[in-house]
Amino acid sequence: MTVNDTQAQYHGKPVVEFRMGDTIADPASVRTTAYRLTQDYDSEESQRDLLDAFLAQADTSALDSLIIGAWSEAHDESPKGYLDGLIERRAELTSLRHLFVGDMTYEDCEISWIIQADYNPLLDAFPQLRSLRVRGSTSLALAPFAHEALENLAIECGGLPSGIVKSIAASRLPSLKRIELWLGDDNYGFDGDVALYAQLLEAIDASRLQHLGLRNAQISDALALHLAAQPWLGKLDMLDLSMGTIGDEGAQALCDSPHLAGLGTLDLSHHYISEEMQAKLKALPCKVVLDDPQDADDTDGDRYVEVGE
Numbered sequence: 001m002t003v004n005d006t007q008a009q010y011h012g013k014p015v016v017e018f019r020m021g022d023t024i025a026d027p028a029s030v031r032t033t034a035y036r037l038t039q040d041y042d043s044e045e046s047q048r049d050l051l052d053a054f055l056a057q058a059d060t061s062a063l064d065s066l067i068i069g070a071w072s073e074a075h076d077e078s079p080k081g082y083l084d085g086l087i088e089r090r091a092e093l094t095s096l097r098h099l100f101v102g103d104m105t106y107e108d109c110e111i112s113w114i115i116q117a118d119y120n121p122l123l124d125a126f127p128q129l130r131s132l133r134v135r136g137s138t139s140l141a142l143a144p145f146a147h148e149a150l151e152n153l154a155i156e157c158g159g160l161p162s163g164i165v166k167s168i169a170a171s172r173l174p175s176l177k178r179i180e181l182w183l184g185d186d187n188y189g190f191d192g193d194v195a196l197y198a199q200l201l202e203a204i205d206a207s208r209l210q211h212l213g214l215r216n217a218q219i220s221d222a223l224a225l226h227l228a229a230q231p232w233l234g235k236l237d238m239l240d241l242s243m244g245t246i247g248d249e250g251a252q253a254l255c256d257s258p259h260l261a262g263l264g265t266l267d268l269s270h271h272y273i274s275e276e277m278q279a280k281l282k283a284l285p286c287k288v289v290l291d292d293p294q295d296a297d298d299t300d301g302d303r304y305v306e307v308g309e
Helices: 028-033 046-055 080-088 120-125 162-169 196-204 220-228 248-256 275-284
Strands: 013-018 036-037 063-068 100-105 131-135 154-157 178-183 211-217 237-238 266-268 285-289
Touching: 013 063, 046 080, 063 162, 080 100, 100 120, 162 196, 196 220, 211 220, 220 248, 248 266
Parallel strands: 013 036, 036 063, 063 100, 100 131, 131 154, 154 178, 178 211, 211 237, 237 266, 266 285
Antiparallel strands: none
């Protein structure tokens, strides 16, 4: 499957699309609305042109949430124009707290084709940023960094390179509460293993997290076996292993875990779990989400992550 929809809500605000030529009637609407800057495939304006046109109409001092949607030729060009523009105008954007770069569907660009950029300059320029979500991992660059305020980090992709994971593990993120990584498929760039993610969880001290998402993973069973043994598991509000390939082996490990008490929600949507094992999961002392069951018999015994290409 692919990404079919863009965000309708972002950090509690309705999302409104902004294209070149659009008008914002009320500059202060950025307090209650999250705007998504969007270009067509063959747009004539540059990324910087569109960003400047939007900021010229918005109350920049009140802008706390911003989405960068599809940009022209995203399969061949990174969002660097947007990122550089934000950095250059950072003195005006003192309230910016939430940023999502790459909110586009497969009709705009397949997720594995989205060209990304280097995010260290942006993170350095916005020490007040609390959440960063990035879609796409091709050409994504992220060196180890220190950020005092970042609470929520998410990377959506069809294949997450191990180098990005190692950089996050080596970063200093004292405020981190939520992390969501789409691991993906080795046909689209995933090259990790459960040991790598065990090292990540230890490095970031997962016991302090509220939300842990290791989604869209072809190693879901192995991850579940590791996570089931972690004493901090029950401290999470959410453990999200959805969109992956989890089957009865991983499900059994979670059922047998002595550490689930206190866990709020376990999301295993898009799974390969038998009906018998699903019944066992539903008896666990937490909310269990088992939407979108898959049947490996329909794919010659193979299991697939939800989003690859």
